[in-house]
Amino acid sequence: MTDLAALADTIRRHHESQGQPVSRLGYFCAPFRPASGPFAERVIKVYRSLPDPAALDRLAAAHEDYVQALLRAGVPMPDTDFLLLDTGTARVPVIVQEALPETALMRPRMQQEDLPGTLALMEAAGQVIARFWTAADQFETRIGFHPSIRNFAVMGGQAVFFDTFPPLIHYSREEMGRMLLQFSEKRLMRVVGPLLQRKVTGIQDEWYSAPETLVGLVGSACRLRPEHAAAYLDWGRDFAPRAMPRWSEEVLAGLAQPPRLPGYWTGFRKLLGLQGEPNL
Known part of the structure; x- marks a missing residue:
């Protein structure tokens, strides 16, 4: 206790x-x-x-x-x-x-390791994403998942997820949109955000979509290591039919080209000085 x-x-x-x-x-x-x-x-x-x-x-x-x-x-x-x-x-x-070992954090490892190493990290994270969404039908409530690269560590070939706030369960889309403002550490977001409530609310939509969480993972990898973007896209196109067949059509459509962040979220991140550091 x-x-x-x-x-x-x-x-x-x-x-x-x-x-x-x-x-x-x-x-x-x-x-x-x-x-x-x-x-x-x-x-x-x-x-x-x-x-x-x-x-x-x-x-x-x-x-x-x-x-x-x-x-x-x-x-x-x-x-x-x-x-x-x-x-x-x-x-x-x-x-x-x-606490997890800093050496296990996925984001810095994605930045430092060679292509085979980063593909192994992607596979570990992808398996957790697939496992969650395959099991999500059992929960009779609105539930989401935010499996970004910065929210994983990988140890012994297994991805460990560590970001549980805000809890993406039970809250409606509108309620979660308000929470994104209420709990923001950035005063500027709490002041300016209500004027852009619709756009702030939209930030969460990827977290409640099985295909978009996988596309988001691939997109993050492409932005971190643009020299390997083609290989990451190939990995995602192979992974979806193999591990997430229910959503493979949507994933493949999302991976027709390197995924980009929505313009409004890119703007918010620049406004707040957020660069995607590990959210331990």
């Missing part, structure tokens, strides 16, 4: 010391790993609170359901706990997660 007093003290000391986060450019928060103490083997993610207690309770319940759904769908994950930490003035959502 998590020692809440020790966790609160760890977060306080981190904020006071202005320690370096594990990932500097996250959309919802800047995760950090304490250098010492009881949480030295954990990554801590502290999110914005909400003024509505019922909304926070719903968020906690949804996160629990989402983690259980991912595990039931066969998605490998590190040990992950969600807490509403009472700071005295508010309850703050906090995720405490087993």
